[in-house]
Amino acid sequence: MLRQVAEGVLVHESEFVQSNGVVVRGRAGVLLIDPGVTGSEIDCLANDLRELGQPVVAGFSTHPDWDHLLWHARLGEAPRYGTARCAAAVREQLSDADAKARIAAHLIETEVAGQVPLDLLGLITGLPAGTAHVPWDGPQVRIIEHQAHAPGHAALLIEERGVLVAGDMLSDVLVPMLDDGDVATAIEEYLTALRLLEGVAGDVDVVVPGHGSVGGSGQVQARIDLDRAYVLALRNGQDSADPRIGPSAKPGWEWVSDVHEGLLRRLAQ
Numbered sequence: 001m002l003r004q005v006a007e008g009v010l011v012h013e014s015e016f017v018q019s020n021g022v023v024v025r026g027r028a029g030v031l032l033i034d035p036g037v038t039g040s041e042i043d044c045l046a047n048d049l050r051e052l053g054q055p056v057v058a059g060f061s062t063h064p065d066w067d068h069l070l071w072h073a074r075l076g077e078a079p080r081y082g083t084a085r086c087a088a089a090v091r092e093q094l095s096d097a098d099a100k101a102r103i104a105a106h107l108i109e110t111e112v113a114g115q116v117p118l119d120l121l122g123l124i125t126g127l128p129a130g131t132a133h134v135p136w137d138g139p140q141v142r143i144i145e146h147q148a149h150a151p152g153h154a155a156l157l158i159e160e161r162g163v164l165v166a167g168d169m170l171s172d173v174l175v176p177m178l179d180d181g182d183v184a185t186a187i188e189e190y191l192t193a194l195r196l197l198e199g200v201a202g203d204v205d206v207v208v209p210g211h212g213s214v215g216g217s218g219q220v221q222a223r224i225d226l227d228r229a230y231v232l233a234l235r236n237g238q239d240s241a242d243p244r245i246g247p248s249a250k251p252g253w254e255w256v257s258d259v260h261e262g263l264l265r266r267l268a269q
């Protein structure tokens with residue numbers, strides 16, 4: 001079911017890790033950002049769009065993780081964009097013939113085993129480096145590219161609507177997930193990305209994280225502050241009093257504490 005969060009901006013929430021797909025209405029159809037996870041959910045989204053009489057005229061993947069790269073034949077054949085670095089990372093992932101089999105194997109351990117359509121995964125077109133806005137016929141959508149969480153990660157600012165689509169940052173349930181590789185570098189990249197988002201926070205009335213709850217205007221700066229405090233505590237080797245981990249984690253999200261413990265182990269190496 002689509003829920004309007006601002007004029008012409010609708011969110012489709014998945015049961016899997018509270019993933020948010022975002023629909024932006026344009027002049028001749030919609031821009032669809034990170035469509036969703038299971039085949040039946042994406043099917044439901046396609047039905048909603050048909051009822052609205054809105055074809056998908058463009059797609060966008062915020063970053064090169066499988067849960068943000070999915071598509072379904074019923075959504076049509078509009079161009080699907082990502083940053084150049086995102087597209088390059090996807091190409092590299094998929095150059096390995098076993099990549100999709102590995103994703104499917106990983107999914108076997110989750111509640112969505114066998115329900116995720118992988119056929120059209122990752123067929124995205126990289127926009128030239130430095131592209132400022134998503135090329136489409138609708139409200140201006142600014143691309144804020146950074147390297148936190150994953151290479152070529154983009155947050156999208158729907159300028160006229162005051163909506164920030166944050167990708168896998170600014171979640172109320174997930175702590176910052178650092179990119180693979182050197183942890184110290186990943187921490188600095190995360191702090192840089194938070195500064196970029198802070199630079200637009202004053203223009204944001206609604207923040208939509210890739211996973212978690214949609215937040216209102218007061219939430220944008222609060223979530224930036226929370227993510228920054230978490231990352232700084234990691235950098236400084238301090239205990240984190242983050243409400244998203246430990247006993248204060250939301251029911252069903254206890255596994256986030258395990259992710260945190262894993263990060264602490266990476267840091268200790």
Ligand SMILES: [Zn+2]
Binds near residue numbers: 210
């Ligand atoms: Zn994700």
